[in-house]
Amino acid sequence: MTTRLRILTIAAILAAAPALAPAQTAPHIAVSGHAERIVQPDRFHIDIDIEAIDAKPARARTRVEEHMTAVVAAFRANHALPESIDASTISISPHERTRGEDSVVDGTEVRRTASATFTRMEDLRAFIDGLDAAGNELQISGTKMTRSDAEAIDTELREEAMHDSQRNAERIARAYDTKLGQVFSVSDRAEAMGGYSDMDGIVVMANKKEATPISLETGGLKMQRTIYAIFLLEPAKR
Incomplete structure (x- = not known):
């Protein structure tokens, strides 16, 4: 989790804690935001x-x-x-x-x-x-x-995923006639290769006992990031 996300999470929890019970008992919604991009490897x-x-x-x-x-x-x-x-x-x-x-x-x-x-x-x-x-x-x-610029692309995807989680939360709140409150927590659950899917199109493997066929077809590299967030809910004003 980046410093920005840590600060966001801590600030949201501190702001919500005095007035509301933990998210497990307070009205809330849990949403995810996702962003992905297919890039050419370099x-x-x-x-x-x-x-x-x-x-x-x-x-x-x-x-x-x-x-x-x-x-x-x-x-x-x-x-x-x-x-x-x-x-x-x-x-x-x-x-x-x-x-x-x-x-x-x-x-x-x-x-x-x-x-x-x-x-x-x-x-x-x-x-x-x-x-x-x-x-x-x-x-x-x-x-x-x-990709040589994988870190920069990952930062962009993280921002897009955060915005996507916000949009999803607002859409759900409107559908249930409630008002979206403060963010209670944010979680960044990166995958094991740093948010990247399995590599497509370049597979070159061999072992000491038996050589396997070599494939060197260049394919796209899928990069993705998912953000999980919990938002507190407030009754909609009528």
Whole structure:
């Protein structure tokens, strides 16, 4: 909840409390306001997993480092945002396989991850087309699309949702021949990805065991915001 909404909620409760009982017993209506917008994404993010297993740790580490060097070079060659390029530190651990009912160490597993964000879908496609998968050692673990101005759009949607809740409350009050009173409380219940729906049209997933088909169709990004409000009611003057 933003500072503005917190202040609005606190002020409304303090103003209503001296004269009226809690909203559960005082005449009131609960409404919601909603706003949404379909926008075109302008940021395209990709995550890469690099993993090698070998009886000799040095060989596994060398292959992982070679893959990482190639991936970072491909990020840069395909115009990934420089500040978005990220490569994890190296992780080394025993690799186990099951033999009967026992687990047996059969080598060393070396792993690193990398990620980057592109400003054009064409650049992301070119990066993927140029990847050397090298068996299962290099895999695309996921992608997502976003907007560079998502925060500004979310602020606009929040304002629109607040106005929508006010209009809905006034419409209901008129229908029941009552007068809309003060706002008692306001709740902002954002969804888990920050008010955004599931990403449409860009799905790039693969796992270490079985690669899945890659789809890079650009679709709209749905952004939405819902505001929940409780308004106190006053009898309409006749």
